[in-house]
Amino acid sequence: MKKANLVLLPGDGIGPEVVAEGRRVLEKVAARHGHELTFTSHLIGGAAIDATGDPLPAATLAACKSADAVLLGAVGGPKWDDPRAKVRPEQGLLAIRQGLGLYANLRPVRVHPSLAGTSPIKPERVEGVDILFIRELTGGLYFGKPRLRQKVDGHTRAVDTLEYTDEEIRRVVRLAFQLAGPRRKLVTSVDKANVLESSRLWREVAMEVGATFPGVKLEHQLVDSCAMRLITAPKSFDVIVTENMFGDILTDEASVLAGSLGLLPSASLGDGPRGLYEPIHGSAPDIAGKGIANPLGTIMSVAMLLRHSLGLEDEARAVESAVDAAITAGARTGDMAATGEKVISTREMGAAVVERIP
Numbered sequence: 001m002k003k004a005n006l007v008l009l010p011g012d013g014i015g016p017e018v019v020a021e022g023r024r025v026l027e028k029v030a031a032r033h034g035h036e037l038t039f040t041s042h043l044i045g046g047a048a049i050d051a052t053g054d055p056l057p058a059a060t061l062a063a064c065k066s067a068d069a070v071l072l073g074a075v076g077g078p079k080w081d082d083p084r085a086k087v088r089p090e091q092g093l094l095a096i097r098q099g100l101g102l103y104a105n106l107r108p109v110r111v112h113p114s115l116a117g118t119s120p121i122k123p124e125r126v127e128g129v130d131i132l133f134i135r136e137l138t139g140g141l142y143f144g145k146p147r148l149r150q151k152v153d154g155h156t157r158a159v160d161t162l163e164y165t166d167e168e169i170r171r172v173v174r175l176a177f178q179l180a181g182p183r184r185k186l187v188t189s190v191d192k193a194n195v196l197e198s199s200r201l202w203r204e205v206a207m208e209v210g211a212t213f214p215g216v217k218l219e220h221q222l223v224d225s226c227a228m229r230l231i232t233a234p235k236s237f238d239v240i241v242t243e244n245m246f247g248d249i250l251t252d253e254a255s256v257l258a259g260s261l262g263l264l265p266s267a268s269l270g271d272g273p274r275g276l277y278e279p280i281h282g283s284a285p286d287i288a289g290k291g292i293a294n295p296l297g298t299i300m301s302v303a304m305l306l307r308h309s310l311g312l313e314d315e316a317r318a319v320e321s322a323v324d325a326a327i328t329a330g331a332r333t334g335d336m337a338a339t340g341e342k343v344i345s346t347r348e349m350g351a352a353v354v355e356r357i358p
């Protein structure tokens with residue numbers, strides 16, 4: 001029996017709708033396997049700005065720091081989109097990742113056989129795709145200093161800084177090798193070493209770490225050709241590890257392979273077992289409040305939470321099998337349905353998974 005304290009951060013837009021289904025799945029797993037899970041909900045993003053003026057209130061961060069794991073929906077929306085605003089919902093996301101020391105973002109991209117036809121890429125190219133992205137999350141351009149704007153000779157100049165230390169690279173590349181071991185034993189390290197100094201360091205450290213995992217093959221790929229190979233030969237990848245911004249862009253590109261953003265989960269991990277789990281999609285303001293969002297990205301994130309933070313591998317697999325079985329049985333929200341297929345609601349999709357959890 002496992003006791004765990006879980007924090008829910010529903011956030012904005014469809015966040016609360018999909019997190020509700022994730023919670024239902026966790027409750028079913030707990031009831032079936034005799035675990036004691038307690039849940040508390042806290043504010044983040046636009047909802048937190050409205051209530052407190054801060055996208056990550058101190059109470060939310062404190063609750064997350066004492067939790068075993070955190071399940072997040074999404075943040076943001078047109079209400080808070082003014083580019084001149086001093087506080088923005090996305091600042092809450094960056095702050096929580098940094099506040100919890102979560103430096104590795106795991107994004108598995110798998111294509112369910114019965115959904116290969118919904119991808120805009122030819123089915124024969126995407127069928128069988130199974131890639132695990134590991135994106136460095138707390139370094140690089142999004143955090144480097146200086147970050148400034150200044151007037152120079154009558155023009156406005158803006159500066160962002162791309163920096164990495166060898167240790168920041170080492171810890172995330174090591175995780176990639178560890179996770180590749182039980183998979184197909186291939187790590188693709190993505191960089192821009194022909195141009196960037198930070199990428200040359202990245203490559204050196206990747207080789208140094210790779211030498212300590214003789215059973216796993218390391219290959220290097222430049223980010224631009226990686227973007228092409230993801231479309232032309234996605235099955236040729238196993239684990240991809242890369243820096244923050246390259247990972248941000250490539251993972252969104254790869255999400256297209258699966259047919260819908262709504263299907264894909266993520267986990268953000270640091271040194272300990274505590275992690276932050278969230279679907280990769282945003283708050284989808286265009287469909288928020290309609291009860292039609294796809295909750296499977298959140299539910300698959302719940303499976304990752306069970307595996308990586310609670311150490312419950314059997315339960316994680318039970319959730320993944322229930323999702324596979326629901327899809328195989330034809331359960332489709334609007335975003336994943338082919339023309340003419342029956343479409344079900346967020347709640348019905350949650351129920352279709354819950355009833356299949358053994």
Ligand SMILES: NC(=O)c1ccc[n+]([C@@H]2O[C@H](COP(=O)([O-])OP(=O)(O)OC[C@H]3O[C@@H](n4cnc5c(N)ncnc54)[C@H](O)[C@@H]3O)[C@@H](O)[C@H]2O)c1
Pocket residue numbers: 014018073074075076077078090093261262263278280281282283284285286287292293294295297335
């Ligand atoms: N991690 C996050 O919280 C996160 C990530 C990306 C974007 N955002 C924010 O979300 C807001 C909207 O951004 P966007 O429109 O670029 O991206 P988005 O992911 O919210 O939506 C893109 C498209 O995908 C659809 N979609 C997304 N999730 C879906 C789901 N679960 N089921 C069905 N359809 C789904 C949406 O309806 C929309 O058409 C912005 O404020 C953005 O900053 C937040």
